[in-house]
Amino acid sequence: MFDSGWGLSLIVFLPLVGAGVVLAIPKAQEETQKMTALLFAGAAFVLSVLAVFAFDFGGAAELQLGTDRSWIAAINANYHIGVDGISLPMLVLSTFVTVLAIVYSWDHWPDPHNPKAFLALILILATGMNGTFVALDLILFFVFFEVVLLPMYFMIGIWGDRAEVVVPVLKLKTEMRLYASIKFFLFTLFGSAFMLLGFLALYFNAPERTFDIVQLSEYGQAGAFATAAGGWIFAGLFLGFAVKVPMFPFHTWLPDAHTAAPTVGSVLLAAILLKLGTYGFIRISLPILPDQAQDWAPIIAILAVIGIIYASLACLAQTDMKRLIAFSSVGHMGFVMLGIATLTDIGINAAVIGMVAHGLITGLLFFLAGSMSHRYHTREMARLGGNQKLMPIMGGLLGFTAMASLGLPGLAGFWGEFMALLASFNPLDGLPLGVFRTAMVVGAIGTVLTAGYLLWMLQKVNFGEPKEEWAGKEFHDVDAYEMAAWAPLVVAIIAMGVFPKIVFGATNDAVVNLVQQAFGG
């Protein structure tokens, strides 16, 4: 069934079909809508698991299970899809988290309710995310990359936080959701505009005009883009991807978007959307523009560690739990980018496992933060003390996830962090050792600050006696839907921590091949 790309195409487009079906169901029949959405998302997940079994891990460096058909012949854009050891884990992560998001939504509807539209948006989003991870043609990639934008914009803009905010300095008064959604949209669009320019420039600069990523990689590795234009192209792609990751200093949309987004929106944003940027670096920038990647690597490494320290310090200043978690993403993605910047097999392996781990861990943190603010109607940590007493299971899960997030060895988050640091000790030959070794030390210090803000968060939220304002109130601990959505994440976090081969087993050959082809290392 995975012959000629059918399986992958189904994984990508089944959710879209599901969105259509959900929209066709009358508004009152909410149960049917939920079942339908779950069915389609679940089918995509099951198919992606089947894809794992159909995948030949001996040839993980090769693109598999795909197809390459002519699409827009006029510009030689093809419907070229496929997965290798790098994209496979990302694809599974994406379908997996989508299912959990729908399960969680079952009983948690943000205002203004309307499950039908909300579910349809999740499904459209899923198509965009899954598509991005299998696309091997720049136009196709771009389309999927942008399809993701709108559903998230609406999720934040419609179901987002209605609190009033005043924009600093400009003193504009507006609703959080409006401010955040527009900021998210414009920021990302700004980045993608440059990315698209980059894609077009690649097309016109290629020896033979094509949007095919595989072909362009071959050209690039033969030195076709080792020109002045290449530098500009890399810069364009960099902007597009760096905004999405987000890297310091392009990250300011993220805390607002996360804080304003409904729980499920935050989860998908953190778990999958951010990875589109880092994935873009690995799939497009590095193989197609290896020379420019080496020029830019020190800059990326420096921005990455600035991001780590900067985000950790910003986290220390947060009083809003969700905003703290949002800022922490900037730091964690800093480790991923540091790994990529080393341009070594270990660093890029670290980046991929870091992406998956961050997806699971921060996804779970946002779930927890969402459920807690759902119950307390506040995210102010100062008011939340003693949660461990009021809701022991919720508190325990928060403790577990915070430990995972601070990179505790034995849980998923450790591998990405530690291996990224390890790779920075010996980056690709020719990269400035001093910069990378300093980055290693600074990054390692970042892990201390990370532990600091997470432990202090736990202290404020979980420990101590409950505040007086909650006296006499009944809080019911984790419910069945929450458990169903979270337990798989917990299991995955432990499994990846204890046995990282689950991810590295897929990625290593592909990464080694990439580094060999692009950098001869």
Next chain:
Amino acid sequence: MTNFFSTLSILAAAEGDKVVEFSDGGTLAEFAWLIPVVPLLAAFAIVFWGKKLPQKGWELAVGAMGFVGLYGTVLFLSNFSQGITYEGSVNIAQLGDMAVEWGWMVDGLSIMMYFVVGVVGTLVFVYARSYMDGDIRFTWFFASFSLFAGGMLVLVSAANFIQLIVGWELVGVASYLLIGHYWESHENSSAAIKAFLVNKVADVGLFIGAIMMSVSVGSFRFTDILHAVEEHDGTLSQVAFWAGLAVFIGAMGKSAQFPFHVWLPDAMAGPTPVSALMHAATMVTAGVYLVGRLFPFYLTEGFAEEVRVVIIIVGALTLFLTGLIALVQNDIKKVLAYSTLSQLGYMMAAMGAGAYTAGLFHLFTHAFFKALLFLGAGSVIHAVHSNNMSDMGGLRKYMPWTYRTFVVASMALAGLPIFAGFFSKDEILASLNYASSNFSASVGGGSVATVVLVMAIAGAFITAFYMTRTVALTFFGEYKGHGEPHESPKLMYVPLIILGAFSVAAGWINIPGITSWFTDAVGARFQIVADHHATSFDVPMLVLGLAAALGGIALGWRIWMPDRETQSARDTFRINGLYPLLENKYFIDDFYMGAIVRPLRGPVARSVDWFNGHVLDLVVNGAGFMAAATGKLVYGFDQRGLDGAINASAGGAGKMGGLLRLTQTGRIQQYVVGMFIGAIVIVAGFVFFGQ
């Protein structure tokens, strides 16, 4: 084709050729991976099912620990007879050329630790059954405690750096959980965070050192790294000094060496059995253990030999400075905590002097008598419901078993002959003496060792002095607390008696000139550790050490014992000038808080946040604002100019207006339908443009 399951194979690469002069331990060593796994599984099982069991999970915890104790004892004994070196490995990931492995080291060093953790652990777990009876989080306590045991055994069984780090941090988390066991109080959760963060700072060193060594050798395995040392590998040699120093910084954190020692006294906020097992007998010795594991690296010329001068100085400062603080503590657990710090200083100093056996021997004997002291203190606290010695006194009449065993342990700690501490402390003094005449210039020469030796002898005096004070204030004089104290239940004092026996006899396995079992046992390793080891007593050192101990006891006795009525008044005994310094712990905690923690959490963090909102965002918001303003301008032009023309055609305008209204109704449904249609158009593109 390689499918998903076959890619998960865990077969590790074959071992390289190593000089093995010992037995491979057979099946016993092959299955030693069970040692860390069983307690970890117990921890899981207790979390999920503990509350449903008749003993609320304790039976699982003590069962797992007993298994380790038994396994450790069998290994320990067979190591005596044949010497075991075995390294098992499974592959858990491959990254480029580096193999990430799970291993289990079964050699003299790790076997000694299995034995200590297993035996002391089992006794403490039995004791804790009674001590923690009725605790609000009884089950959770044993889950965390088992997690600690598992983590500690992961650490000591580690055959490579990755696994060591896993164990290292697992015990850190367990320590955090158990120090903060009573998290209702802010003070306790702060102590837990302090322990975690101080260790995390030191771990920066461990991480970097581990990375430098492993990357240089191309393997995370200790045997490979030490093999490279044997071969005088150039790449490793280049980074050796900094790598050795960095790893030692990690060891300083876990073993609470000055100036990272600040977390340990605060860690006493945890329940007493935790203090006994983790913060005295086992976890805090992990740093000493790590230096021991990498010992050839620190011993060999051209590698981290120079770091040893740092190690010996840090050890000496720790043993001396923290011993002094113990003198002014009123909380009995704090006295023991500072005493632990001081003894860890001895171990480190010995390691720095190049005395592998002496350092580890002291680790070994100390584990028994210090665990006993803590459990004894726990028994006392249990009886008088206070940690303060000012609420105790005269307890020897009420708690005979606690009293007898506590005194035995105190004599062992003070280093009186026959008792275990005598032999191990004497060996350290002898090694320091040897180093003072044989230290090579690259390690600072003999004068450093001589100064350290003097500090160590002074430390012996201080140790005896504060232990006499503790015994006097707790067990002698009149009872000053409330109620009628009584001896603890059997489940508590029987472990005390057993530990008491160890506190006496543990020293006998390494009597210079008579027995060398311990020396031979910890010497069973893949890479032979060629340290200096005395074959007979160093008589001058023996006399000096003994004189210091007896002097400390005599002076302590004179100050606190002569007239029992005024005993508490005499505790106001002050060393002028020095007292405020000791009372405030040399102001080190205040310095850390004032100069690092508070500024970081306060002004620095806030200014970064401010910068984010007011500077970086200003660019974004400003750009957005400008764009909006431009839009308005263009729109105005559009309305008056272009639109005029369009409006002229009324039909068109009507239709446009209708469309516009549609999107402005604010109804979500329509947006989503619109998007769906948009997506369908893209799909349709495949069909139409395809082929």
